[in-house]
Amino acid sequence: MNRTRTFGLVAALIAFAVLPNFLKSYGVYLMTLFCVYLMAIFGLNLTVGYAGQMSLGQAAFLGIGAYQAAIFLKLGWPIFIVLPVAGIVCFIVGLILGFPALRVQHHYLAFATLGFNILVYLVMRNEEKVTGGTFGIPGIPRPSLFGYSLDGALPFFYFTFLSVVVLALFLWWLLRSPWGRAFAALRDNPMRATSLGINITAYTLLAFAIGAACAGVGGVYYAALVQFIEPAPFHFSASLTMLLAVIVGGSGRFFGPVLGTIIVVLLPEWLRFMQNWYLAVFGFAVVALMIWLPGGLLSIPERLRWKGAAK
Amino acid sequence: MADKIIEFDKVIAGYSPSLTILNETTLDARRGEITLLIGPNGAGKSTVLKTLFGMLVPRSGEVRFEGKRINGKPPRALLADGIAFVPQGRNLFGSLSVRHNLELGGITLPRGELPARIEEVLARFPRIRERIDNQASTMSGGEQKQLEVGRALLLRPRVLLIDEPSIGLSPKLVQEVMTLLRGLADAGTTVLMVEQNVRTALKYSNRALVLEMGRLALDRPASELLHDPDLNRLFLGGHARTAA
Numbered sequence: 001m002n003r004t005r006t007f008g009l010v011a012a013l014i015a016f017a018v019l020p021n022f023l024k025s026y027g028v029y030l031m032t033l034f035c036v037y038l039m040a041i042f043g044l045n046l047t048v049g050y051a052g053q054m055s056l057g058q059a060a061f062l063g064i065g066a067y068q069a070a071i072f073l074k075l076g077w078p079i080f081i082v083l084p085v086a087g088i089v090c091f092i093v094g095l096i097l098g099f100p101a102l103r104v105q106h107h108y109l110a111f112a113t114l115g116f117n118i119l120v121y122l123v124m125r126n127e128e129k130v131t132g133g134t135f136g137i138p139g140i141p142r143p144s145l146f147g148y149s150l151d152g153a154l155p156f157f158y159f160t161f162l163s164v165v166v167l168a169l170f171l172w173w174l175l176r177s178p179w180g181r182a183f184a185a186l187r188d189n190p191m192r193a194t195s196l197g198i199n200i201t202a203y204t205l206l207a208f209a210i211g212a213a214c215a216g217v218g219g220v221y222y223a224a225l226v227q228f229i230e231p232a233p234f235h236f237s238a239s240l241t242m243l244l245a246v247i248v249g250g251s252g253r254f255f256g257p258v259l260g261t262i263i264v265v266l267l268p269e270w271l272r273f274m275q276n277w278y279l280a281v282f283g284f285a286v287v288a289l290m291i292w293l294p295g296g297l298l299s300i301p302e303r304l305r306w307k308g309a310a311k
Numbered sequence: 312m313a314d315k316i317i318e319f320d321k322v323i324a325g326y327s328p329s330l331t332i333l334n335e336t337t338l339d340a341r342r343g344e345i346t347l348l349i350g351p352n353g354a355g356k357s358t359v360l361k362t363l364f365g366m367l368v369p370r371s372g373e374v375r376f377e378g379k380r381i382n383g384k385p386p387r388a389l390l391a392d393g394i395a396f397v398p399q400g401r402n403l404f405g406s407l408s409v410r411h412n413l414e415l416g417g418i419t420l421p422r423g424e425l426p427a428r429i430e431e432v433l434a435r436f437p438r439i440r441e442r443i444d445n446q447a448s449t450m451s452g453g454e455q456k457q458l459e460v461g462r463a464l465l466l467r468p469r470v471l472l473i474d475e476p477s478i479g480l481s482p483k484l485v486q487e488v489m490t491l492l493r494g495l496a497d498a499g500t501t502v503l504m505v506e507q508n509v510r511t512a513l514k515y516s517n518r519a520l521v522l523e524m525g526r527l528a529l530d531r532p533a534s535e536l537l538h539d540p541d542l543n544r545l546f547l548g549g550h551a552r553t554a555a
Contacts, residue, residue, distance in 0.1 A: 178418050178425075181411050185404055192402050194366065196462070197390040197419040 043214025049252035051207030052187025063234030065219020079143035094212025136230030250296025322372035405448030416462030
């Protein structure tokens with residue numbers, strides 16, 4: 001990353017950190033929600049964008065993480081135990097979900113993961129003793145950090161914001177390591193990857209597992225943010241929305257999820273002034289983006305460069 | 312005569328139970344030589360390489376490397392044993408830089424060893440060094456093929472399997488690639504090559520094996536076959552006069 005980009009990134013991070021101080025509580029809530037979804041969408045971008053494995057089950061992992069957090073936080077477990085537990089459980093479930101990807105690809109894999117999401121959703125809705133069924137789990141406490149309460153909207157925002165930055169740094173490091181490049185090799189051509197000795201079985205499973213762990217961790221923050229969870233936010237339509245964020249932002253581009261999450265989480269809120277029309281306008285904007293920018297928003301500079309070169 | 316480093320003994324293999332490509336194939340490649348596999352489309356040339364590299368598991372028969380059975384051994388293990396494979400077509404990851412492509416080639420090496428191995432390859436291929444930070448897709452066809460071979464050499468293989476290295480290259484670049492392969496063989500690396508550009512490839516090879524319908528139909532010194540008036544017929548299909 002060159003100096004201009006680094007400077008721009010640091011400026012954007014500072015602006016994002018300062019902005020909630022000037023917002024009402026709903027604005028802070030939305031910015032925190034943005035960070036939560038960004039964790040899950042960063043993970044999905046690794047699975048779909050970098051490793052080329054189709055997944056329509058990301059909301060299920062967000063849900064698994066959220067339900068675990070709801071149960072364990074209510075039992076009084078500290079956040080530093082709840083977070084790794086959620087990450088590890090989702091990593092293992094993601095690893096298992098990766099097995100169909102070893103046999104099927106593309107839309108077949110999409111349906112396999114979609115089926116998984118529906119299965120998890122049905123468990124959340126019907127296993128009332130554990131999940132509270134359609135009534136959900138209310139009264140989830142916000143965690144505290146070294147004795148400092150994160151009850152307030154702003155402290156919890158900063159905790160979530162710092163966490164997403166740490167997660168992004170980890171993914172940045174991972175994707176720039178030889179292991180990260182192996183994901184790209186797997187996406188571009190599994191046969192070529194095999195010829196280099198890349199264990200495509202392991203990398204396919206890891207792509208699902210790491211993506212799932214990111215969503216599981218995001219789920220912990222989601223439960224603590226909304227303090228009440230029920231199955232609806234983890235319906236497969238949420239998985240579609242997350243996939244949309246990956247594609248709209250720029251699949252396989254590191255910062256694509258940031259723009260994508262802005263579009264799917266924040267844009268509908270900004271369009272609310274249009275009242276009944278806001279979802280229609282949002283839908284139209286997404287269709288237009290897909291037609292004119294199939295490579296996502298982050299492909300704009302590249303397209304401009306190509307146009308310049310063509311002239 | 313050089314000793315046999317690769318042996319296929321009555322190997323039966325294919326892509327599904329109903330699609331048998333190698334039909335009791337028996338052949339060998341000798342140490343430090345370029346062995347050229349030729350034959351009409353569908354004869355099983357690429358399938359020999361894939362079976363040898365563990366991408367296909369033989370249904371019967373035996374594949375041996377330095378006398379040891381390697382049937383069904385995974386590619387990763389074969390790379391560690393000293394067999395490298397450059398598949399057909401463009402094999403680079405175009406979106407990655409030249410350096411990152413090289414690093415991927417050494418993914419099975421201990422990380423500490425990788426920089427020295429990359430340096431070794433760059434010393435051999437100065438043109439790759441010049442383009443080290445460029446995106447791989449911006450290189451010329453010849454440079455890309457050099458990078459592919461260089462990437463395979465990172466692991467210091469004793470056997471290099473290469474499938475149609477001339478595909479998509481201009482005649483001048485084909486000569487360059489063949490010279491490169493000849494140099495490798497002269498330095499001791501065994502090369503097993505599938506190539507459609509038969510006349511050029513024969514000039515650089517030691518032996519030619521003609522496959523027909525998944526069986527070895529002819530095994531002759533390359534220089535001899537190059538001057539055979541029936542070469543075109545052999546290559547395009549038809550029965551070989553002298554069975555191996």
